[in-house]
Amino acid sequence: MPELNQRYPDPAIRVLDPRFNALRLPAASVECLYQGARWSEGPVYFGDARCVVWSDIPNNRMLRWDEATGNVTPFRQPSNNGNGNTRDRAGRLVTCEHLTRRVTRTEYDGSITVLADRYQGKRLNSPNDVVVKSDGSIWFTDPTFGIDSFYEGEKQDSEVKPAVYRIDGDTGEITVVADDILGPNGLAFSPDESLLYIVESRATPRKIRVFDVSPDGRTIRNSRVLIDAGPGTPDGFRVDIHGNLWCGWGMGTDELDGVRIFTPQGEAIGHIALPERCANVCFGGPHRNRLFMAASHGLYAVYVNTQGVAGG
Numbered sequence: 001m002p003e004l005n006q007r008y009p010d011p012a013i014r015v016l017d018p019r020f021n022a023l024r025l026p027a028a029s030v031e032c033l034y035q036g037a038r039w040s041e042g043p044v045y046f047g048d049a050r051c052v053v054w055s056d057i058p059n060n061r062m063l064r065w066d067e068a069t070g071n072v073t074p075f076r077q078p079s080n081n082g083n084g085n086t087r088d089r090a091g092r093l094v095t096c097e098h099l100t101r102r103v104t105r106t107e108y109d110g111s112i113t114v115l116a117d118r119y120q121g122k123r124l125n126s127p128n129d130v131v132v133k134s135d136g137s138i139w140f141t142d143p144t145f146g147i148d149s150f151y152e153g154e155k156q157d158s159e160v161k162p163a164v165y166r167i168d169g170d171t172g173e174i175t176v177v178a179d180d181i182l183g184p185n186g187l188a189f190s191p192d193e194s195l196l197y198i199v200e201s202r203a204t205p206r207k208i209r210v211f212d213v214s215p216d217g218r219t220i221r222n223s224r225v226l227i228d229a230g231p232g233t234p235d236g237f238r239v240d241i242h243g244n245l246w247c248g249w250g251m252g253t254d255e256l257d258g259v260r261i262f263t264p265q266g267e268a269i270g271h272i273a274l275p276e277r278c279a280n281v282c283f284g285g286p287h288r289n290r291l292f293m294a295a296s297h298g299l300y301a302v303y304v305n306t307q308g309v310a311g312g
Helices: 018-023
Strands: 014-015 031-035 041-044 052-056 060-066 074-075 080-089 092-097 101-108 112-116 131-133 138-144 161-167 173-178 183-187 195-200 207-213 220-228 237-239 244-249 259-261 268-273 280-284 288-297 298-303
Touching: 014 018, 018 268, 031 060, 052 080, 080 131, 080 220, 092 131, 112 161, 112 259, 131 183, 138 183, 161 237, 173 220, 183 237, 183 244, 183 298, 195 237, 195 280, 237 280, 244 280, 244 288
Parallel strands: 041 080, 041 280
Antiparallel strands: 014 268, 031 298, 041 052, 041 288, 052 060, 060 074, 080 092, 092 101, 101 112, 131 138, 138 161, 161 173, 183 195, 195 207, 207 220, 237 244, 244 259, 259 268, 280 288, 288 298
């Protein structure tokens, strides 16, 4: 496993602005929980099972880290090149699958329900990341990454424009909420769900856009750039209860690889350095104060002095 710091405070947890001091724990350090994936993505925490499930996309599997024992075992293989994961408000696993070009829900008995695989009769591209709103609606991004090569799925033709979709929690109706984002990737709501953040990963440089959510919670509007990533590569991210964005980050350098933390106003205030590029994160633990980081070949964790948004 990578050599990580054994001292407190951990120098890998970098303060870029004094406001980050309130969010860090001086007696907490970055821990490596696993090494051996090909490309780690989409971590999700299960409090009832005390585990983290995450995707290893090119290896066509999902893995499970057990909090009590530290053991890592296969969760699902094959996984249809599963990518982003979350839980719905009933605690069921929701997964974006590249190979089958669909979004699925794993029921309590282990059976799979297809939530979305087509829009207006045409196949989706390769659903990437997903979040569930408090009204039960499921919002997901659909870039072409999984059909661009045989590495994270199968190379195929695109039938629809890359877009961000909403699945109605009551009717299952699928609607487009945005189709003008270049390579829509990670997404998350602000704590009060009045804002939706979306990574624009095919913009140069990459950007994180923010939208106002309509009063009825069904559409978004007023797109603007919140964060210009410069040389960084935001991918997946989650939001804490104060509205800060904890973003998977990196570009193969010591200064960039890890997690970059931003205020709700888009100001960089902190960085958690990792020995590899981080793709996505989730909050977990009994108090949602442990940040789990899916980074390239591994899974990492660190305790922080804040909590993830419930359901995020």
